[in-house]
Amino acid sequence: MNNAPQQAPSATPPVTTSADARKLAESLAEVMAALLKVVDAETALVRTGKIMLAMDLDPQKSELSRRYVSMMMQFKASHPFLKANTPDLLAALQRQHDALRTALQTSLTVLATAHAVSEGIVRGVNAELAKRSVPSTYNAYGNHNAPPARRATPLTVSRTL
Numbered sequence: 672m673n674n675a676p677q678q679a680p681s682a683t684p685p686v687t688t689s690a691d692a693r694k695l696a697e698s699l700a701e702v703m704a705a706l707l708k709v710v711d712a713e714t715a716l717v718r719t720g721k722i723m724l725a726m727d728l729d730p731q732k733s734e735l736s737r738r739y740v741s742m743m744m745q746f747k748a749s750h751p752f753l754k755a756n757t758p759d760l761l762a763a764l765q766r767q768h769d770a771l772r773t774a775l776q777t778s779l780t781v782l783a784t785a786h787a788v789s790e791g792i793v794r795g796v797n798a799e800l801a802k803r804s805v806p807s808t809y810n811a812y813g814n815h816n817a818p819p820a821r822r823a824t825p826l827t828v829s830r831t832l
Contacts, residue, residue: 683741683744683745684745684748685745685748685749685752686745686749686752686753687752689756689757692749692752692753692756692757692760693757693760695742695745695746696753696757696760696763698742699739699742699743699746699764700763700764700767702735702738702739702742703739703767703768703770703771704767705735706732706735706736706739706771707770707771707774709728709731709732709735710732710771710774710775710778711774712728713725713728713732713778714774714777714778714781716728717778717781717782717785718781722785746764793828802817
């Protein structure tokens with residue numbers, strides 16, 4: 672009995688011919704171009720505050736991402752053959768991959784900004800509600816007492832409105 676961990680077999684075997692290499696490169700380029708288009712569209716929608724429309728792109732983006740990962744696994748397994756036999760395809764794929772990486776970094780920045788802005792808004796609303804829920808009193812110096820931070824109540828958001 673062998674107790675060594677077994678690797679799962681690759682979904683698709685590595686390419687062994689130039690024709691297969693070209694086919695893989697073309698398919699990978701198509702998927703990267705489609706994924707780039709979806710990511711750019713999502714980024715544009717989030718920038719303009721159309722979050723619900725951006726969320727509609729999720730199924731398409733998930734399917735393209737799944738295909739991209741699958742093809743990248745085959746690409747990695749085929750890398751030695753591609754490097755030795757089709758360096759031109761490798762260079763073209765690298766340029767396209769760099770463009771996709773740049774778009775993904777931009778998208779992550781936009782999403783992080785939108786998240787920070789929305790969190791700031793929700794925290795501001797919660798702070799205003801907390802101020803209004805405590806009585807307005809004065810301290811010994813005649814200044815308004817601020818509500819204690821631990822007095823803040825949780826905020827409930829209804830998504831059905």
